[in-house]
Amino acid sequence: MLVVIKKDYEEISREAAHIVAGAVRSNSKIVLGLATGSTPLGLYRELIALHSAGDLDFSQATSFNLDEYLGLPASHPQSFHFFMQNNFFSQVNFPPGNVHIPDGTISRDYDAYCARYEQCIKAAGGIDLQILGIGRNGHVGFNEPTSSLASRTRLKALSRETVEDNRHFFANESEMPKCAITMGIGTILDSRRVLLLASGRSKAAAVAKAIEGPITSSVSASALQMHADVTFIID
Numbered sequence: 001m002l003v004v005i006k007k008d009y010e011e012i013s014r015e016a017a018h019i020v021a022g023a024v025r026s027n028s029k030i031v032l033g034l035a036t037g038s039t040p041l042g043l044y045r046e047l048i049a050l051h052s053a054g055d056l057d058f059s060q061a062t063s064f065n066l067d068e069y070l071g072l073p074a075s076h077p078q079s080f081h082f083f084m085q086n087n088f089f090s091q092v093n094f095p096p097g098n099v100h101i102p103d104g105t106i107s108r109d110y111d112a113y114c115a116r117y118e119q120c121i122k123a124a125g126g127i128d129l130q131i132l133g134i135g136r137n138g139h140v141g142f143n144e145p146t147s148s149l150a151s152r153t154r155l156k157a158l159s160r161e162t163v164e165d166n167r168h169f170f171a172n173e174s175e176m177p178k179c180a181i182t183m184g185i186g187t188i189l190d191s192r193r194v195l196l197l198a199s200g201r202s203k204a205a206a207v208a209k210a211i212e213g214p215i216t217s218s219v220s221a222s223a224l225q226m227h228a229d230v231t232f233i234i235d
C-alpha cells in the first residue's frame, strides 16, 4: 500500500487527477472504475479542467461505476446516474456508449442483472484503475460491514449508518433507498490499480482501520491490504 498524505482536500484532488490523467494518457483505451459521493468531486473538477484545456482525451475510454441506489431512475437528482452526468460526463468527451452504471430501476432478476454487469467488466478487459471513496463505517462502493471479501456485484441492503448519512439528501425520509446495487469487494480487488481518496476527520477512523487494522469484513476497505497496487491519498 502506498499512503500519500496531503495538506487538504484540494491537494488530494490535484494529486488524484495527476494520477488518473497520467493513466489515461498512457492508455487511451483505459477502463476506469468510477465512484460517487462528495469526495471524488474535486478529482472530477480537475479532470474536466484538463479536458477543457485540451490536455486530456476520454474519447476511447470506458467506465464502470461502483454502485447505484435501487429504485432511483437516472433522472432522479440523487441517483448516481444523475450525479455522474452532472458532475463529469456532461463536461468531458466520454463516449456515452462506453459508460456503465448499474441500473437502479430493475425490479426482478437481480442476480442475472448483476452477473451481466460483471460479464461486461470482463468483456471490456477488466478495470485498469478503480477510484474509491470510503464510508464512515469503512465501506467501499456500498459494501457495508460484513460484506464477504469475495463478494461480486449484487443487491445489498444499506446499513443504518449509511441511511442516516445520506437521508438529508432526500426531500422526505421515505424516499431514501434502503438497498443498492454495488460491485463487490472481489470485483474491486480484481482491478489492476486502486486509488482511494479520503478527506477530513469524519473519515480518519475508517482510514486508520483500513490501512493499519486487521483485514476484516467489518471494515470492507481493509480488504485492500490484499491488493498489490493500492494508493490511499488522504489528508
Ligand code: GLP
Pocket (backbone or CB within 6 Å): 035, 036, 037, 038, 039, 040, 066, 067, 132, 133, 134, 135, 136, 139, 140, 141, 142, 162
Ligand atoms: C456512498 C458511496 C461510496 C462513497 C461514500 C462516501 O456510500 N456509495 O462510494 O465512498 O458514500 O461518500 P462521501 O465521499 O460523500 O463521504
